[in-house]
Amino acid sequence: MKPLRIAILALQGAFAEHQQILQKIGVDSLLVRNLADWTPEEFDGLIIPGGESTAMLRIMNDEQLMMPVRNAIQQGLPVFGTCAGMILLAKEVDNETRERLATMDIRVHRNAYGRQMGSFYTEHDVNGIGTIPMTFIRAPYIEKTLQQSPSNTEPVEVLSVLDNHIIAARQGNQLVCSFHPELNEDLRFHKYFISIVQQSK
Amino acid sequence: MEDRTELNRNLAQMLKGGVIMDVTTPEQARIAEAAGACAVMALERIPADIRRAGGVSRMSDPKMIKGIQEAVSIPVMAKCRIGHFAEAQILEAIEIDYIDESEVLSPADDIYHIDKRKFQVPFVCGAKDLGEALRRINEGATMIRTKGEPGTGDVVQAVRHMRLMQSEIRRLTSMSVDELYEAAKQLRVPFDLVQFVHDNGKLPVVNFAAGGVATPADAALMMQLGAEGVFVGSGIFKSGNPEKRAQAIVKAVTNYNNPKILAELSEDLGEAMVGINEDEIQLLMAERGK
Numbered sequence: 371m372k373p374l375r376i377a378i379l380a381l382q383g384a385f386a387e388h389q390q391i392l393q394k395i396g397v398d399s400l401l402v403r404n405l406a407d408w409t410p411e412e413f414d415g416l417i418i419p420g421g422e423s424t425a426m427l428r429i430m431n432d433e434q435l436m437m438p439v440r441n442a443i444q445q446g447l448p449v450f451g452t453c454a455g456m457i458l459l460a461k462e463v464d465n466e467t468r469e470r471l472a473t474m475d476i477r478v479h480r481n482a483y484g485r486q487m488g489s490f491y492t493e494h495d496v497n498g499i500g501t502i503p504m505t506f507i508r509a510p511y512i513e514k515t516l517q518q519s520p521s522n523t524e525p526v527e528v529l530s531v532l533d534n535h536i537i538a539a540r541q542g543n544q545l546v547c548s549f550h551p552e553l554n555e556d557l558r559f560h561k562y563f564i565s566i567v568q569q570s571k
Numbered sequence: 572m573e574d575r576t577e578l579n580r581n582l583a584q585m586l587k588g589g590v591i592m593d594v595t596t597p598e599q600a601r602i603a604e605a606a607g608a609c610a611v612m613a614l615e616r617i618p619a620d621i622r623r624a625g626g627v628s629r630m631s632d633p634k635m636i637k638g639i640q641e642a643v644s645i646p647v648m649a650k651c652r653i654g655h656f657a658e659a660q661i662l663e664a665i666e667i668d669y670i671d672e673s674e675v676l677s678p679a680d681d682i683y684h685i686d687k688r689k690f691q692v693p694f695v696c697g698a699k700d701l702g703e704a705l706r707r708i709n710e711g712a713t714m715i716r717t718k719g720e721p722g723t724g725d726v727v728q729a730v731r732h733m734r735l736m737q738s739e740i741r742r743l744t745s746m747s748v749d750e751l752y753e754a755a756k757q758l759r760v761p762f763d764l765v766q767f768v769h770d771n772g773k774l775p776v777v778n779f780a781a782g783g784v785a786t787p788a789d790a791a792l793m794m795q796l797g798a799e800g801v802f803v804g805s806g807i808f809k810s811g812n813p814e815k816r817a818q819a820i821v822k823a824v825t826n827y828n829n830p831k832i833l834a835e836l837s838e839d840l841g842e843a844m845v846g847i848n849e850d851e852i853q854l855l856m857a858e859r860g861k
Contacts, residue, residue, distance in 0.1 A: 381825050382588045382609055403825050404832060420585050421609065422645050428607035429825055432818070453585075465644075481644060486668040487691055489578045507581050508646065508668070553581055 374567060377402050377413040379439075381429040383421015383454060387552040391560050392417075404433050415448040415567040418455030420507065420550050423480070426454060427468050436469060443473045444521050448543040448570050450563040456546035457510055461519065474544045475516040475526050482511045482535070482548075496530040496538050502556050504537070504549035511548045512536035543570050579693030579713035582646070582668070583777035586610055586714075586800055590790070590821050591779070593617050593804040597642035603807070606817035610646040610668070612802070613639040618675050618722030619805035619844065622854065627677045630658040633665050640665075648695070653860040654680025656689075663692040669714070670694045672707075674859035675721045675804075684860060687711030697781065699732045699857055701739035701768070702758035708776055709760055715774060717798070718857040719782020722805045724844040726783040726792065728857060733780060733796045744772045782857075785810070785843050787823030787836045794827035811841030 376392055378385045380401035392399045399417075402408055416439070418426075430436050443449050443459075451459045458471050460478040483489065489507045496502055512535070515526040523542055530538035530547070538547040543566055551559035589609025594600040600611050615631040616624065630651045640647045646668035651658035653672055658679070662670050672685055672694055687694040688711035697718035698704035704715045717736075719729025743754060746769060755765040767775045780793035781802035790801045801824055803817075810816045819836040826832040 380588070382607075382821075384584045384587060386587070387584065404829070421587075422585070422589060424604055424645055425589055425607040425609045425821065428605070428818070429822060432822065485640075485666045486579070486582050486646065486693060487663075487666050489582065491574065491578060505578065505581055507578065507585055550581065553584070
């Protein structure tokens with residue numbers, strides 16, 4: 371069997387940190403900076419990192435990456451979105467009309483904890499993983515899950531709730547979280563994503 | 572208690588691969604955000620105009636900064652004078668996302684920088700070399716930028732600072748541990764910071780280019796020299812077509828290693844900011860605060 375390879379959307383943000391985590395768990399990766407780099411036959415999963423969602427969306431639209439990435443996810447490509455990545459995947463986002471991937475049936479509240487002064491660190495439970503370190507940087511959270519849309523074969527499964535807000539969820543092969551597992555030494559959340567990738571093959 | 576320093580370094584990590592643009596009005600801030608800026612720097616006058624106006628230059632009116640905070644959802648930064656901790660306290664009170672303790676404004680203290688560890692809010696500081704960068708980090712800065720000459724459109728100084736910093740980092744990396752003690756002495760910084768650079772081959776915080784970046788090619792140059800992102804000051808809103816130039820610089824930072832894409836981005840940008848050469852300027856702002 372061919373070894374796994376994960377693409378990381380490298381338009382803006384903390385993509386290098388995800389690459390380092392994948393390196394630590396022995397998974398090969400490649401960076402996608404433009405349409406020419408989008409070679410789905412060469413990878414088994416996609417990570418959309420943290421950063422500024424408006425910047426990423428702008429570049430994604432200009433580079434004509436929106437359609438091919440959305441199609442691949444709808445056809446089952448496993449995807450893992452952290453922070454801004456979660457915003458890109460959300461079907462609904464408050465005060466935001468820009469075109470997004472919108473493949474996951476969740477409604478997301480941006481900058482939900484306020485400005486940088488509201489950023490925080492905690493340790494908290496995630497279903498099926500355990501207690502992990504969580505760094506929230508100007509983070510969003512999931513306001514609510516939405517009714518399952520026809521493009522999805524499964525409903526949204528809530529993986530973690532902090533102070534009554536959903537901070538991690540999964541829908542089929544799509545995995546999202548509000549925080550940044552790529553900023554801490556704990557590798558379990560990335561390993562969880564890799565297990566989704568392995569099962570999808 | 573949670574570690575603010577770590578959280579503040581983390582925010583800088585999220586800005587990587589992005590462009591931070593100087594804006595003076597909510598309208599400019601919206602243009603910057605739509606063009607793909609990862610943050611904006613709110614200030615009353617852009618550096619080119621500060622330079623032309625002369626006189627004492629201070630922190631911007633908080634009301635003007637708040638107007639920009641309301642206009643965009645990306646992080647908003649603002650400048651305070653070197654050593655002016657009261658201006659920094661005011662910026663913290665209006666929940667600014669990042670403070671730039673900046674040589675672009677007139678220094679308030681010619682000896683001491685702000686004790687940035689006392690603040691919850693993060694600080695970015697300019698540096699011309701490794702020693703300066705590590706001294707600022709020791710004072711609590713959680714992000715570093717070059718001190719390229721602002722408001723000139725001349726990238727030569729930013730290049731000089733980035734090259735010097737990278738070469739000093741490479742030199743530290745190749746040292747034996749006993750040599751690091753002497754290096755720490757010469758750089759006038761604590762040993763643990765020198766050791767971090769030796770072990771990791773990089774600064775412990777994110778390092779951006781700033782000063783004189785005016786074209787997509789300038790941005791790509793700085794990224795290839797090791798910058799992790801770019802500040803653009805006067806280069807955008809002093810040019811012929813700010814919107815188009817802003818978008819082009821954003822994409823140039825993402826594709827800094829792809830000359831074919833850079834060539835496309837450099838087409839038809841209209842007039843660049845006129846700029847002044849380093850040897851034509853009267854005031855070297857980079858000499859403020861060391």
